Amino acid sequence: MDGRLQERWDAIIFDFDGVLCDSNDLKGETFATLYAHEGPEVQDAIRAYHRDNGGMPRREKLARFERDILGRALDEDRLDRMVAGFAAAVEEAVIACAEIPGATDFLATHAGRPALFIISATPHEEMLRIAERRGMTDRFVSVHGSPPSKAETAAMLIARHGLRPGRVAFVGDAVQDYAAATALDLHFVGVRDADGRHPFPDGTLTVADLRDLPAALATL
Numbered sequence: 351m352d353g354r355l356q357e358r359w360d361a362i363i364f365d366f367d368g369v370l371c372d373s374n375d376l377k378g379e380t381f382a383t384l385y386a387h388e389g390p391e392v393q394d395a396i397r398a399y400h401r402d403n404g405g406m407p408r409r410e411k412l413a414r415f416e417r418d419i420l421g422r423a424l425d426e427d428r429l430d431r432m433v434a435g436f437a438a439a440v441e442e443a444v445i446a447c448a449e450i451p452g453a454t455d456f457l458a459t460h461a462g463r464p465a466l467f468i469i470s471a472t473p474h475e476e477m478l479r480i481a482e483r484r485g486m487t488d489r490f491v492s493v494h495g496s497p498p499s500k501a502e503t504a505a506m507l508i509a510r511h512g513l514r515p516g517r518v519a520f521v522g523d524a525v526q527d528y529a530a531a532t533a534l535d536l537h538f539v540g541v542r543d544a545d546g547r548h549p550f551p552d553g554t555l556t557v558a559d560l561r562d563l564p565a566a567l568a569t570l
Contacts, residue, residue, distance in 0.1 A: 405524030452560030
């Protein structure tokens, strides 16, 4: 399998939360905690919005909570404080979070064969720290957070490294991951959540976790 993956693929791009690290629910609970004073109904709405809108930068997500769920005018100072509060609460927890099953084995087996990248909606400097603290940095050619968008970062990597889109796979768990792959004509493999759900169109190739990824990539 190792040789076949290397022959087939120039690169594999990974999202982080819910793909390499089992941190989606952790982040959802952290968002909900920021709104504890708003009551349980608002918190449930926050959790649902987070679950249905993975891959969105946290500042944009918090702004949408304020506008779409709470129906109030956006206060940039308040938004700044909430972004800072979220970051302070979540970074150490993500560093300590369990992996998605199969992540460590896949990275150990395939690092450099083909080239591996992370593109995450997590702020860039924070994503670099998390990857370093989790001992993952040396498995990847480079690690990227936001901004810019995932599609913009993927396009930059394709140009910088001379990658062929038909030989690049994007592995993600969110609509934004699928959209980035589709916009650039990359192959896509979705990762389902613990309940077997995913947000992708019918017929999208998905896996339960990264133990199934080599076999999935071999079918493309």
